[in-house]
Amino acid sequence: MNTTGQHDARLSLERWNEPEMKRALADRDISSVYRLLRRVGISQRHIAALTGQSQSEVSEILKGRQVMAYDVLARISDGLGIPRGYMGLAYDPATATSMVGLPDDAAAEEDESVKRRKLLAHGAAVMFGTAVLGADRGQWLPSPAQTPAPSNIGMTDVKQVEAATRAMRALDYQFGGGACRDAVVAQLSWAQRLLGASGSEEVRLRLFRALGDLQNLAGWTTFDVGLLDSSRSHFATALEFAKQSGDSGLMSNIMYRIGRVYLHHGEPNDALKWFQLGQIAAQDSGSELAVAVLCGNEAWAYAMMGDDVQAKKLLGRSRDELARANLSEAPDWARFYNDTDMYAMIGTVHNELAAFDPRHAAVAIPAFGQALARYDDMMGRSAAFTLTMLATAHLRQGDVDHGVHVGRKALVAASTVKSRRVTDRLKPLEIEAARRSTNPESRELSYLIRQQRSV
Numbered sequence: 001m002n003t004t005g006q007h008d009a010r011l012s013l014e015r016w017n018e019p020e021m022k023r024a025l026a027d028r029d030i031s032s033v034y035r036l037l038r039r040v041g042i043s044q045r046h047i048a049a050l051t052g053q054s055q056s057e058v059s060e061i062l063k064g065r066q067v068m069a070y071d072v073l074a075r076i077s078d079g080l081g082i083p084r085g086y087m088g089l090a091y092d093p094a095t096a097t098s099m100v101g102l103p104d105d106a107a108a109e110e111d112e113s114v115k116r117r118k119l120l121a122h123g124a125a126v127m128f129g130t131a132v133l134g135a136d137r138g139q140w141l142p143s144p145a146q147t148p149a150p151s152n153i154g155m156t157d158v159k160q161v162e163a164a165t166r167a168m169r170a171l172d173y174q175f176g177g178g179a180c181r182d183a184v185v186a187q188l189s190w191a192q193r194l195l196g197a198s199g200s201e202e203v204r205l206r207l208f209r210a211l212g213d214l215q216n217l218a219g220w221t222t223f224d225v226g227l228l229d230s231s232r233s234h235f236a237t238a239l240e241f242a243k244q245s246g247d248s249g250l251m252s253n254i255m256y257r258i259g260r261v262y263l264h265h266g267e268p269n270d271a272l273k274w275f276q277l278g279q280i281a282a283q284d285s286g287s288e289l290a291v292a293v294l295c296g297n298e299a300w301a302y303a304m305m306g307d308d309v310q311a312k313k314l315l316g317r318s319r320d321e322l323a324r325a326n327l328s329e330a331p332d333w334a335r336f337y338n339d340t341d342m343y344a345m346i347g348t349v350h351n352e353l354a355a356f357d358p359r360h361a362a363v364a365i366p367a368f369g370q371a372l373a374r375y376d377d378m379m380g381r382s383a384a385f386t387l388t389m390l391a392t393a394h395l396r397q398g399d400v401d402h403g404v405h406v407g408r409k410a411l412v413a414a415s416t417v418k419s420r421r422v423t424d425r426l427k428p429l430e431i432e433a434a435r436r437s438t439n440p441e442s443r444e445l446s447y448l449i450r451q452q453r454s455v
Helices: 019-026 030-039 044-051 055-062 070-080 093-100 104-109 112-127 155-175 181-196 201-224 228-245 248-264 268-285 288-304 308-324 339-354 358-374 377-397 400-415 420-424 427-435 440-454
Strands: none
Touching: 019 030, 030 044, 030 055, 030 070, 044 055, 044 070, 112 228, 112 248, 112 268, 155 181, 155 201, 155 377, 181 201, 201 228, 201 248, 201 420, 228 248, 248 268, 248 288, 268 288, 288 308, 288 339, 308 339, 339 358, 339 377, 358 377, 377 400, 377 420, 377 427, 400 427, 400 440, 420 440, 427 440
16 A cells, blocks of 8 residues: 555545444544554554654554544544544534445345344344444435534534424424425534534533434435435434433334334334334333334234234223323424324224224224324325325225225325325225226226326
């Protein structure tokens, strides 16, 4: 390797991405970083020149002296050409470029089952305290421009991040992830740079919590537009930030959302693993609402597998926990789970069970009706989901005419939100309508859904 000049001495991104090096960077183990540089032929003198340190300082670090000061870590990072994000420092363009890399579908070359195992292992590691902030997780996503970040932050700065997240979450509920996902990602590129600012311990813990929730929303909106691999990357980062903040309730919510990714893709067994892991965090948080969310979604997973005993048992527990929950003190990420969503969950579980036994449709239909009567204009995507499932339940019950009528409403509702999930969830309705092809209205509904899903 040529080490005759600073430009030539800066290692390639591939070198920083080597597993051993990346682990050392994530741990901020500068002694190991320097030893790995020496291994590829970079001298102590050259390391000193690039980092602005004396040779004696470099020698002491090589012997095991720890580097803790942020400004020294930043100078080492910049001098050697290390993307700052690799060391959990402030987010920077180099990190953004290297972390984004290829489009979402480029990661599809790795077997899907391997990706699932990796993410589940990461979640368990974060949950039980073995993961570190900045570990090798996948892509973060960039903003093309940077607003100057403050060097010192207070609680007001963190509240601004929380307010932005709250506003974008409302857009997601009403119009779908496609309406706000780019804004969420852009907000991330700025907000994560606040980690490089100084502030009190209380402020930093609140910042980690706010960033965890923002990454959680990024994962959710990214999933909503159909980018599976990128959503996993955001959720993995969200778990790390939530762990740093010490907020078990937020961790449980992130795990619930990861489980929902697998429910959507027809993998209830994988979903259950996440719901059960999230249940541990929910119990740790002491939040009845967090427990209720997990129980309801576990019921959904069991219903997809045709296990009506477990599904109804967990649905009952979800209802009981929700009745005890203090919704007025619920955090933003969990506030959606109220009586209205409970009705929707009852309908969802029984609609899934109706695929095995049509008699469950008699429970699903009135529950969906209660949910729809309570939705306002701010819950556009939920209304689209519920109309779709209500139409499906009517068809499964044998009420074809009313099922077709509601199905047409579902198509209109689906067209008003920017959500790949909503479009995907039309598939069961399309199948049920196609099964009743002797009815021309049902046959036409199946055709219209097929056309809308192909756009």
